[in-house]
Amino acid sequence: KFDVSKMSEWATPIQEVTLGATSADGGSRKNTVTLGGENALPYYFDAEMPHRNYVTMDVFDMPISMAKSVKENYGDVINDPAEWAKKAVRDFNADMITIHLISTDPLINDTPAREAAKVVEDVLQAVDVPIVIGGSGNPQKDPEVLERAAEVAEGERVLLASASLNLDYERVAKAATDYGHAVLSWTQLEINAQKELNRKLMKQCNVPRDSIVMDPTTAALGYGLDYAYSNMERIRLAGLMGDEELTFPMSSGTTNAWGARESWMKESPLKQDSDWGPREYRGPIWEIVTGLTLALAGNDMFMMMHPTSVQVLKEITQTLYG
Amino acid sequence: MKINSPLEAYKFLPGTNCGECGETSCMAFASHLIDRSLKATDCIPLVNESKYKKKYDELVTLLAPEIREVVIGVGDNAISIGGDDVLHRHKLTFFNKTALAYDVWDTMEEADLVERVNKIQDFKKFYVGDYLTLDMIAVRSVSNDPEKFAATVKKVVETTEFPLVLCSFEPAVLRAGLEVSAEKRPLLYAANKDNWQEVAALAQEFNVPVTVFAPNDLDLLKSMAKTFADNGIEDVVLDPGTFPTGKGLKTTLNNFLKIRRAGINGDRDIAFPIMAVPFTAWMAHDDEVSASYWETVVASIFTIKYGDIMIMHSIEPYALMPQLHIRDTMYTDPRKPVTVDPAVYEIGSPTADSPLLITTNFALTYYTVESDLSSNGVDCYLTAIDTDGIGVEAAVAGGQLTAAKIKKGLDDAGFDMEKLTHKVIVIPGLAARLQGDVEDETGAGVMIGPADSGRLPGWMEQNWPPQK
Ligand code: B12
Ligand code: SF4
Structure with a gap:
């Protein structure tokens, strides 16, 4: 007879974090999304996973450079974030929308925070799914941008992306707690940095445990996915085994897969390589495999771009979820 | 594997530090047994001398991987x-x-x-x-x-x-x-x-x-x-x-x-x-x-x-x-940072007119760049700077790729800028912010290449040789 025991060391559940607020909770979302709550590695027989994985699709507040096969899907809405968001929910089955306010970067358009906040309002009007709000990644400007955005989104329980060690995370954290939002704790492929930032958010900024999601960084397939996978897997195992600084749900910038040349280049730059085949098929599967790998490491939420990738990743993760 | 420390493996070795395995001591050899980079059969005396037979057999059983x-x-x-x-x-x-x-x-x-x-x-x-x-x-x-x-x-x-x-x-x-x-x-x-x-x-x-x-x-x-x-x-x-x-x-x-x-x-x-x-x-x-x-x-x-x-x-x-x-x-073995030796490598058959390019000694980066160049027949000098095996972007962010490091890399390799007709260094697009510092540090002209080395051949067509 075959017999194997369950893992007794996995005794600490992952924190549940709910995003979005319905009218019952003072928001205007049709539904909420709950991440986390796991008692085991994902899809393992040791314990049922309480919530499925979710996909939030990227929307930008200005046209950006994108791989051709991604761009094709958004040509008609690229100048209108609200329409873009609608399309992602209506046609591509996005569970959530991430609005990236990249035009606020002083090196791009330096859009004032106040104006950027209007885009957030438009997106909240356009769709009724929970949303994530991202800055431009500029550490000087982001706190201000996220503060404004948090203010106009009060009551909607958005996820603010992101607090990180290289910017004034206290301001971002305060914007989240003041207006009832959750915060994305983003570090770069380093488990100790992740612990440090989470600790600071909890102890120094008093962010409640149910309002922290982690982004430990996603590196694409062939471009450091080995680091990203093991980093996430270690974080999740440590959480399950009781490290209270790491028991949070995780999010992945799966879109990073489009940075890998295998996903966007027309053909191999190397003559010795076998034919790479059509990039329209190569790109989406690059994003899918990158996401799926991290799903198996314990990632809960995926930030993605290509409709086919979203469809396949949702189908496979729901199949494994059961 | 039933044992997990070098000390436990050491007990089964001859303990003579004879060096036949290529290691300086039995203890060093033992640690290679534990990380599985060497096998019990690499200890020649243990295999050959009958008095060690029992120990050898025991050790092999203990070291056998759990999965056949x-x-x-x-x-x-x-x-x-x-x-x-x-x-x-x-x-x-x-x-x-x-x-x-x-x-x-x-x-x-x-x-x-x-x-x-x-x-x-x-x-x-x-x-x-x-x-x-x-x-x-x-x-x-x-x-x-x-x-x-x-x-x-x-x-x-x-x-x-x-x-x-x-x-x-x-x-x-x-x-x-x-x-x-x-x-x-x-x-x-x-x-x-x-x-x-x-x-x-x-x-x-x-x-x-x-x-x-x-x-x-x-x-x-x-x-x-x-x-x-x-x-x-x-x-x-x-x-x-x-x-x-x-x-x-x-x-x-x-x-x-x-x-x-x-x-x-x-x-x-x-x-x-x-x-x-x-x-x-x-x-x-x-x-x-x-x-x-x-x-x-x-x-x-x-x-x-x-x-x-x-x-x-x-x-x-x-x-x-x-x-x-x-x-x-x-x-991929997560314990090994994959690196190449820092040096100035000749790609193809470079001459005094060929470009001098800078990259890092992270193997993924180096080989990506190297193959982009060689498979497109670009003749050049490619410098792998010692960034502790970190890629370009992370090394610029983390301070392993700096103007001083670039100068040192060229000096250590004994590369003589004077032999180049153009006196120009090409740095990766993702290291653009080092341009001024590298000019000051080396006295050479510095050009910024594309962000992705796959675009270097096309970039060369447009930008090489540099305008005086
Ligand atoms: C893997 C990774 C790591 C790994 C690095 C492993 C390693 N051995 O390099 C680890 C976990 C260690 C790491 C750490 C850090 N990282 Co990191 N990391 C990445 C990641 C995910 C992939 C980088 C990579 O390997 N790319 C693939 C290689 C092949 O690219 P490459 O070296 O740049 O080479 C290409 C080009 O530069 C060009 N090229 C190369 N040479 C040449 C030469 C010439 C002449 C030309 C023209 C072109 C050219 O062509 C190559 C092929 O496309 C990126 C994010 C991402 N998805 O890109 C972040 C990233 C690079 N990291 C970043 C940061 C900030 C860090 C840290 C500082 C984080 C921290 N706060 O601790 C540390 C620094 C560590 C250190 N330096 O000591 C940032 C850099 C931001 C910036 N622009 O300043 C990035 C972009 C993440 C982000 N979005 O913020 N990181
Ligand atoms: S060959 Fe065997 S006895 Fe000799 S040093 Fe190596 S481990 Fe020790």
Whole structure:
């Protein structure tokens, strides 16, 4: 007879974090999304996973450079974030929308925070799914941008992306707690940095445990996915085994897969390589495999771009979820 | 492995520090035993001197990996599968990368057969200084006709050195295949609850590894594996069935998880390599692209979670490339930063007019750039700066790639800028912010190249030689 025991060391559940607020909770979302709550590695027989994985699709507040096969899907809405968001929910089955306010970067358009906040309002009007709000990644400007955005989104329980060690995370954290939002704790492929930032958010900024999601960084397939996978897997195992600084749900910038040349280049730059085949098929599967790998490491939420990738990743993760 | 510290392994060594193993001491050798970079057989006195016989035998037993290692094929193309000691790669590393076998079948026209085998054995994708390639051919009997099968196997053996999997549930068909390929040590696929006695006899007679197949029945799988092992057939591969969709897929994943966890935890009866058959995706999807996608998705799951060998069908590059890369991802040794020696490398035949390029000594970065240049016939000097094995962008952010480092790299390599007619250094696009500093530090002109080195050949056409 075959017999194997369950893992007794996995005794600490992952924190549940709910995003979005319905009218019952003072928001205007049709539904909420709950991440986390796991008692085991994902899809393992040791314990049922309480919530499925979710996909939030990227929307930008200005046209950006994108791989051709991604761009094709958004040509008609690229100048209108609200329409873009609608399309992602209506046609591509996005569970959530991430609005990236990249035009606020002083090196791009330096859009004032106040104006950027209007885009957030438009997106909240356009769709009724929970949303994530991202800055431009500029550490000087982001706190201000996220503060404004948090203010106009009060009551909607958005996820603010992101607090990180290289910017004034206290301001971002305060914007989240003041207006009832959750915060994305983003570090770069380093488990100790992740612990440090989470600790600071909890102890120094008093962010409640149910309002922290982690982004430990996603590196694409062939471009450091080995680091990203093991980093996430270690974080999740440590959480399950009781490290209270790491028991949070995780999010992945799966879109990073489009940075890998295998996903966007027309053909191999190397003559010795076998034919790479059509990039329209190569790109989406690059994003899918990158996401799926991290799903198996314990990632809960995926930030993605290509409709086919979203469809396949949702189908496979729901199949494994059961 | 039953021991996990060098001290424990040391007890079984001669303790003479004779140095025959190439290590300075027995203790140093012991630590290599624990990280599995050396084997007990590398200690010459331990193997040769009879007084150590008992210790040697004990040590070999203690060091044996929890999951058995099975060898398929012979000679340079032989492939080992299994041999793992951990459930998570960060705990040590995964050994023996998942073997990827692609199918051919015995109703194919000979010309098609040869063409397909060649496509499989010729596929290659450059990555970090080497080519990622496929491993094996799975020959399936569709005709169920022993003669046809034998003829197909024979043709495959004539066409390739790749190891084979012989696929049929009909013992007579398997025998016919073995008669023309046994000396290549193919893997038999498969013994099941109906044919196991005959297939076991074949494995024994021809001395080849064998797969036991018990779809979603771990009790049966284990009892068959145990029966085989008890009868001296230790080269066993387990196939618990691969169901490609719905609840079946979830169950399949959990069967893999259970088998491997039991094996690593010491249940010897089931501590064998596991086979996944993502090929089954073709039974669930009609069109070629969907089937290839789902096959790749299923293959990825079982590359990550404990599949040691897989049988697949699609040979479309958009399926093969991610399969090869996810395998490399999981089997890269997480303990080793992969680096190249810092130096100025000559690419092609550079002259005084050729560009001097800067990159880092992270192997992924260096080889990507190097191959972009050499395969496009660009003659140049490529400088690998010692960034502790960090890529360009992270090294600029982390301070391992600086103007001073670039100056030092060129000086240490003894590179004389004066021999260049142009006195210009080209830095990576992602290191653009170092431009001014590098000019000050080296006194040379500095040009900023493209962000991706794949665009260097095109960039050269536009920008080289530099305008005075
Ligand atoms: C893997 C990775 C790591 C790994 C690095 C492993 C390693 N051995 O390099 C680890 C975990 C260690 C790491 C750490 C850090 N990282 Co990091 N990391 C990445 C990641 C995910 C992939 C980088 C990579 O390997 N790319 C692939 C290689 C091949 O690219 P490459 O070296 O740049 O080479 C290409 C080009 O530069 C060009 N090229 C190369 N040479 C040449 C030469 C010439 C002449 C030309 C023209 C072109 C050219 O062509 C190459 C092929 O495309 C990126 C994010 C991402 N998805 O890109 C972040 C990233 C690079 N990291 C980043 C940061 C900030 C860090 C840290 C500082 C984080 C921290 N706060 O601790 C540390 C620094 C560590 C250190 N330096 O000590 C940032 C950099 C931001 C910035 N622009 O300043 C990034 C972009 C993440 C982000 N979005 O914020 N990181
Ligand atoms: S060969 Fe054996 S006895 Fe000699 S130093 Fe190495 S481990 Fe010790």
